[in-house]
Amino acid sequence: MKSPIRNFFYPKSICIPGASTKELSIGYEILKTIKKFNYPGKIFPVNPKADVILGYRCYNTIFQISDQIDLAIIVVPKRFTLDTIEELLAKNVKSIILITAGFKETGEEGKIREREIVDKIKSAGARMVGPNCMGVINTLPELNLNATFIAEEPESGKIAYLSQSGALGAMILNSLRLTDVRFTHFISVGNKADLNENDFIRFWQSDENIEIITMYLESFDNGFEFIKPLMLNEITKPIIVLKAGKTESGMKAASSHTGALSSQDKIVDALLKQFGVVRVDNINELFNTAKGLESFPTPKGNRIAVVTNAGGPSILLADKIEKEGLQLAELSNETKSKLREIVHPEGTVNNPIDLLPGGNEISFPQVIKVVLEDDNVDAVISLFVEPVMVKPMPIAEAVNDIESDKPILQVIMPLPEFWDDYRKDSKLRKPIFRNPEDPAEVLSNMLFHSKGKEKRARFKSFNEEAMATIGIGKFNYDSGFIDQEKITEICENYNIPLVEEILIDADKINEQRIEFYPLVIKGINENVIHKSEFNAVKLNIQNSDELKTAASQISNSFKSQGYIVEKYLLQEFVETKHELLLGGYRDPSFGPVIMFGSGGKYVEVMDDTAIRSAFISDEEVVEMILSIKMGKILSGVRGESSVDLSKLANIIKSASQMLIENEKIIEFDLNPLIVDTKDKFHAVDIRIKFS
Numbered sequence: 001m002k003s004p005i006r007n008f009f010y011p012k013s014i015c016i017p018g019a020s021t022k023e024l025s026i027g028y029e030i031l032k033t034i035k036k037f038n039y040p041g042k043i044f045p046v047n048p049k050a051d052v053i054l055g056y057r058c059y060n061t062i063f064q065i066s067d068q069i070d071l072a073i074i075v076v077p078k079r080f081t082l083d084t085i086e087e088l089l090a091k092n093v094k095s096i097i098l099i100t101a102g103f104k105e106t107g108e109e110g111k112i113r114e115r116e117i118v119d120k121i122k123s124a125g126a127r128m129v130g131p132n133c134m135g136v137i138n139t140l141p142e143l144n145l146n147a148t149f150i151a152e153e154p155e156s157g158k159i160a161y162l163s164q165s166g167a168l169g170a171m172i173l174n175s176l177r178l179t180d181v182r183f184t185h186f187i188s189v190g191n192k193a194d195l196n197e198n199d200f201i202r203f204w205q206s207d208e209n210i211e212i213i214t215m216y217l218e219s220f221d222n223g224f225e226f227i228k229p230l231m232l233n234e235i236t237k238p239i240i241v242l243k244a245g246k247t248e249s250g251m252k253a254a255s256s257h258t259g260a261l262s263s264q265d266k267i268v269d270a271l272l273k274q275f276g277v278v279r280v281d282n283i284n285e286l287f288n289t290a291k292g293l294e295s296f297p298t299p300k301g302n303r304i305a306v307v308t309n310a311g312g313p314s315i316l317l318a319d320k321i322e323k324e325g326l327q328l329a330e331l332s333n334e335t336k337s338k339l340r341e342i343v344h345p346e347g348t349v350n351n352p353i354d355l356l357p358g359g360n361e362i363s364f365p366q367v368i369k370v371v372l373e374d375d376n377v378d379a380v381i382s383l384f385v386e387p388v389m390v391k392p393m394p395i396a397e398a399v400n401d402i403e404s405d406k407p408i409l410q411v412i413m414p415l416p417e418f419w420d421d422y423r424k425d426s427k428l429r430k431p432i433f434r435n436p437e438d439p440a441e442v443l444s445n446m447l448f449h450s451k452g453k454e455k456r457a458r459f460k461s462f463n464e465e466a467m468a469t470i471g472i473g474k475f476n477y478d479s480g481f482i483d484q485e486k487i488t489e490i491c492e493n494y495n496i497p498l499v500e501e502i503l504i505d506a507d508k509i510n511e512q513r514i515e516f517y518p519l520v521i522k523g524i525n526e527n528v529i530h531k532s533e534f535n536a537v538k539l540n541i542q543n544s545d546e547l548k549t550a551a552s553q554i555s556n557s558f559k560s561q562g563y564i565v566e567k568y569l570l571q572e573f574v575e576t577k578h579e580l581l582l583g584g585y586r587d588p589s590f591g592p593v594i595m596f597g598s599g600g601k602y603v604e605v606m607d608d609t610a611i612r613s614a615f616i617s618d619e620e621v622v623e624m625i626l627s628i629k630m631g632k633i634l635s636g637v638r639g640e641s642s643v644d645l646s647k648l649a650n651i652i653k654s655a656s657q658m659l660i661e662n663e664k665i666i667e668f669d670l671n672p673l674i675v676d677t678k679d680k681f682h683a684v685d686i687r688i689k690f691s
């Protein structure tokens, strides 16, 4: 049998329960679109009250259909959905799109009904898209399937698009004649009650008609399932994600710094980057990047040559090139002298190469060909603003015709009628960008994808090994923060460098003979999370008298706030050079994540932290350290020597490993992890929370 997911895009027969004779109803419009685009398979509309709809024979019940049904698209009113689904399952239909709305999105009752449907679907071994969605498109000529109620159809290309929002899907289809994006597959997934982005990514990876995967998401259904196939290098095709909901606040339930500092969006952002998923900021960047990947070779490097007839726009482009981490290529002397022979004497042969308003269909391609030959150039951007005396169409065509294994992206800023002419008359119809900044964004995303892809291939076996260690840890304590003895035990097990310390029952503090000074005394009560706020940390204690005084001050301070000191923690006083933060957090969706940053009392204010999945290789740990300001300081500025970054990397890695191995640890915090004046590391304040 064909896979149920394949049948969503490649059905040979479609049943439409809820098809309708009423114009402008969804049940009518969807059938009308299917007909309009000449779907060649069989269509079985179902409606108890109609015999013919739009020329198709209409069945009064599902059971009247004797043929096999590859795909059912349900548009019946909400109250009939469950019965309809039962009938379809009884008829052995395995792929169902439930367009009908009114489920989880409406509240508790809808959620229960949605659950009921999913249970039925699952126990029958079927799969469902939706509810609350707007259908599917497959533009391949052998399918010509547009089962949405939008009568615009994309051209066939290599791009697949998944939309969590119906409206955004509709908007994209509505604007096709302006954007010229070619979606081969389009699916609106609505509430994602059963199938979600993770299922379709795997499917598209295996579908040879698709080369680029794009999606608009509002939530990740199971973030770990999203990153897992990337970690295991099972996905090689580019994934471009537009994720809404960037403004979510931090995790309210989290009590550690890591939890509080890592909003869901920061985690999403960090992990998509880590595993090479292109995240875009808006719909234009999504389209442009997809078009870039579809139509142009990936640049080998980031050195860009700009050929233009316009000053201002090329400055905007140059700014964007820098902002995107690309560079304006340094042209060789040979290139420059060749250019001097072509370029107007008042023009510029330095990059950006300015041909002045006289630049035309002869000089643009001539100059572009010269710069393409320069080894210092990885990609060319041609930027043309229409002046009165030069027409854009011949230039567009001449530049399109240049063959090269380096990408040549064109921006044309013409009079509006150009776009229709281009669509009608262009021979190759390569994408043309509308804003001077667009190609820089596109090239940078293309480079990001190709680097991410290489990285995934490189880390595949590392990730496989790391994944095999999930849950093998032996630590399993009751839920809540664990006490100091258990912390010590766990840290010793994972080589986390504890400061020299002893723990003393509060009533024994005056009897204890202390051998090491100077020291630090801390009052411990399991309900006190931030000790400094209770004046419970006294630093640089020199002798037993000072110790006694400090202990009683701490005790009084606790008492005044209604607590008692349970224990005193005495630690070696570390001569501090830097305070770092190392934390971990088990995200309910994405799994174990770690955070590294500037630590101490001012973490929130400094806001100098980096997040990664705890599945992090040696190479990435170093990259993580150096990605923040504190990392740059640690690696030595102003003549200071670098601290031993490999030692630090090892600490970060083993703390990550602790989180991976012990699934009951939901948060941990080392704040601060101190670097002392001799560049040794000491974790002086550790909290670990079990779920």
Ligand code: ADP
Binding pocket: 499, 520, 522, 529, 530, 531, 532, 533, 537, 539, 571, 572, 573, 574, 575, 576, 579, 600, 601, 671, 672, 684, 685
């Ligand atoms: P809390 O975070 O609960 O307030 P900490 O144990 O982190 O308490 O101590 C607060 C601050 O005291 C630390 O950020 C650090 O600056 C300093 N400190 C704590 N322990 C030591 C130590 N052993 N040596 C030097 N400084 C320390």
Ligand code: MG
Binding pocket: 600, 671, 672, 685
């Ligand atoms: Mg602390």
